[in-house]
Amino acid sequence: MINHNIPLSDDVEGWWCVIHKHKVLLPLPSQKLPFGKFAELNLPITRPDIVHHIGYKDETPVYLIQANEHDFERNENDFCGLRQVLFQQGDMFEYAARAFQVDLFLKTHKYCGQCGQEMELIDWELATHCRPCNHRCYPRISPCIIVAIRKGNQILLAKGAKSTSGLYSVLAGFVESGETLEQAVHREVFEEVGIKIKNLKYFGSQPWPFPHSLMMGYTAEFDEGEITICEDEILAADWFTLEQMPQTPPTHSIAGKLIERTKAMMRLA
Numbered sequence: 001m002i003n004h005n006i007p008l009s010d011d012v013e014g015w016w017c018v019i020h021k022h023k024v025l026l027p028l029p030s031q032k033l034p035f036g037k038f039a040e041l042n043l044p045i046t047r048p049d050i051v052h053h054i055g056y057k058d059e060t061p062v063y064l065i066q067a068n069e070h071d072f073e074r075n076e077n078d079f080c081g082l083r084q085v086l087f088q089q090g091d092m093f094e095y096a097a098r099a100f101q102v103d104l105f106l107k108t109h110k111y112c113g114q115c116g117q118e119m120e121l122i123d124w125e126l127a128t129h130c131r132p133c134n135h136r137c138y139p140r141i142s143p144c145i146i147v148a149i150r151k152g153n154q155i156l157l158a159k160g161a162k163s164t165s166g167l168y169s170v171l172a173g174f175v176e177s178g179e180t181l182e183q184a185v186h187r188e189v190f191e192e193v194g195i196k197i198k199n200l201k202y203f204g205s206q207p208w209p210f211p212h213s214l215m216m217g218y219t220a221e222f223d224e225g226e227i228t229i230c231e232d233e234i235l236a237a238d239w240f241t242l243e244q245m246p247q248t249p250p251t252h253s254i255a256g257k258l259i260e261r262t263k264a265m266m267r268l269a
């Protein structure tokens with residue numbers, strides 16, 4: 001059993017995810033998570049009373065330190081935003097992603113949403129608990145579907161109205177309350193581009209901590225309809241052959257992996 005909230009003694013050794021104002025400490029030049037005992041690391045923060053155990057890396061504990069209140073004199077380049085970690089230090093992403101989400105959870109669940117009293121941390125699971133009314137909260141995870149649609153040797157790619165990258169990608173959207181994942185895929189595709197799909201197949205998933213999504217990927221085939229975009233959500237959408245492919249997300253994102261899988265199918269079509 002994991003004890004989630006650890007008093008920080010001199011023996012506590014592990015990997016340290018220090019989160020400061022939406023950035024994680026990955027000191028130059030290695031830009032890796034600091035490893036060792038807290039006192040030996042010369043981290044630029046006051047020693048906290050409690051650290052949060054958020055998992056294991058190479059069978060060694062990973063701890064979150066919330067340092068949002070600190071002012072750092074240290075080089076700002078020692079801190080990385082989560083997207084930067086994703087694109088530049090991909091192997092650190094899993095831990096940074098979890099640390100960001102737990103940090104956000106702890107920051108936003110200090111008081112009970114039901115009765116307004118102060119919540120307390122539970123040790124045996126990652127949760128906050130309100131003693132007066134017994135309300136318990138866990139880190140929020142928001143399921144999203146993401147789907148690559150193929151029509152013969154073409155793939156449907158779209159540019160999202162809210163996308164910050166400007167890349168063409170596969171369609172994605174949040175699952176609504178009371179909906180199955182499969183219903184969400186069919187609904188989102190129809191809402192965003194006005195087509196029907198078939199042969200939906202589960203592909204895989206990826207935590208997407210912006211701020212707390214879980215992307216669940218599918219492949220599908222075109223069934224019927226003409227592309228009719230929902231302009232609130234989509235700027236442009238079209239069918240692309242391998243020769244026409246626009247710039248798409250990198251392959252360490254699930255969108256990139258789905259596109260690669262579909263391209264392999266397009267080659268066979």
Ligand SMILES: [Zn+2]
Pocket residue numbers: 112113114115116117130131132133134135
């Ligand atoms: Zn309460």
